[in-house]
Amino acid sequence: MKLQGWVRAIGVGTALAAMAIGASARAEWWQAETAHFIVYSESKKDDAEQFARLLERYDNAxxxxxxxxxxxxxxGEANKVKVFRSGDIDDIAYVAGAPGSGIAGFYIPRAGSTVAFVPAREKRRDMSSVRRSSSGPTLDTEQVLFHEYTHHFMLTNFSTAYPAWYSEGFAELYSTVEFRDDGSFVGGLVPQARGAALKQLPDVRLSRLFDHKVKLTGLEQYQSYAFGWLLSHYLNFNEERRGQLPAYLAALNKGEDSLTAAKRIFGNLDTLQAELRKYKGRNQFPVMVSPPNAVPEPAVALRQLPPAEEALMREYIRSQRGVDRKEAKDVARDLSGKGAAYPDNLKAQLIVAEAHLDARNFDEAEAAAKRALALAPDSSFANFLMGSIFLARADENKDKALYAQARPWLVKAHKLDQKDPRPMIGYYMSYREAGEPIPEDALVILESAWDYAKYDALYRLILARQLLDENKGDLARSVLSPIAFAAHGTEKENKIRATVDLIDESKIDEARAKLAEIFKEAEDRQKGRKG
Incomplete structure (x- = not known):
């Protein structure tokens, strides 16, 4: 759910309401849970289990x-990626807001509520990582999800800032991993869907790719995925250049100009360009093969969704994808009466409460949240929802007293689940949004969310803003850098990168002002949107 306008991603339009995804009279829905994923799969039991196991094996790899x-x-359960697996590729394209595009899956990073959407009806990958279509090869479901999850993994586990070409190249490099029956896996395979672009399109000039100030053309941006894979592969596998890539990344993170660092560390860029041109002409590329049993067989907990949850899956998927004001009202209307219809099902009450909260139907949301609490007083999420209802009412009515009423619910939610970042962020925001002095415990709890929310760019912005308010420019820079360097130059100013540059120049007041612009733009975009 949305937390004071910051957590939920923007919705995709009413086309989702008409799509085939969701529960039907004959649908068979399974939940398959592993250490890092919760898969909701409209499929047979064995298929759901195999898919969840594959995802967990990838995390293990x-x-x-x-x-x-x-x-x-x-x-903690809140930090597992929820994967909704239903419909076919055409349906997923509708969910993504790009009907007819052939999108095979996508992912939305949100603190405590990261989600991914993939089709259930697609031929599973054998030893090929590509589907064929009339327009040529396209990425398959697993490779797309692996690519996006690699970004999630990087932000969660690494504190280093990466340039856009390496962030995408790294994700491409690992997204083609293939698993063998003996517990080994192969890494470094060529992404077949990028093969044509790699061979047929012109190279991206390294003098432009390494220069963060350069505005890449549309073709260069497209080609940077394939070329980023090639460059990442070469620098990782070439013995003579071993160590150069870590040195380059370290230089960027110390604030050295990207092009200057590239010339100093890689040497003559024309020479490296020629090496890459020769490298991509190879018939075979080196790969890494792990030893047998390098990746253990993951444990998967399975349960078939009961009728109450199955009946709400369509609305749940729409809600989790993100909704604007109209869509939120539509979802809430479609759920009308269903909370009372399933009074003994906790998940049903939570789905209904969240949907009504997104729609700003506060009385209905509170009624469903109270039913959930009656069923499970120690449900962290139910307590968080109650706190969020008060936060939303406070925001709607500009009533500071309601912010105070939200805090006991958020504190209890945090005590019940100390790994869920949403109550932590919510507690801090209850003071920030109220315009009150922020007590020490709220500041501590905001920073404590770092271990469980660092993959969320919006959380990084909130934390960096607070750090700048405390004149902790170096810490704010370290928080912002991984998301500041991820984008190349565009016609629109990269304000996060500009904030980092201002910090580097010791212009803390100007950095605060620039960050305030980012939040103002986000607030303006949220007007008329909920969820």
Missing amino acids: LRYLQGYPIPGPDM
């Missing part, structure tokens, strides 16, 4: 490659 523990520490 990334951990193996980085030398991290497998499966890692318990991250």
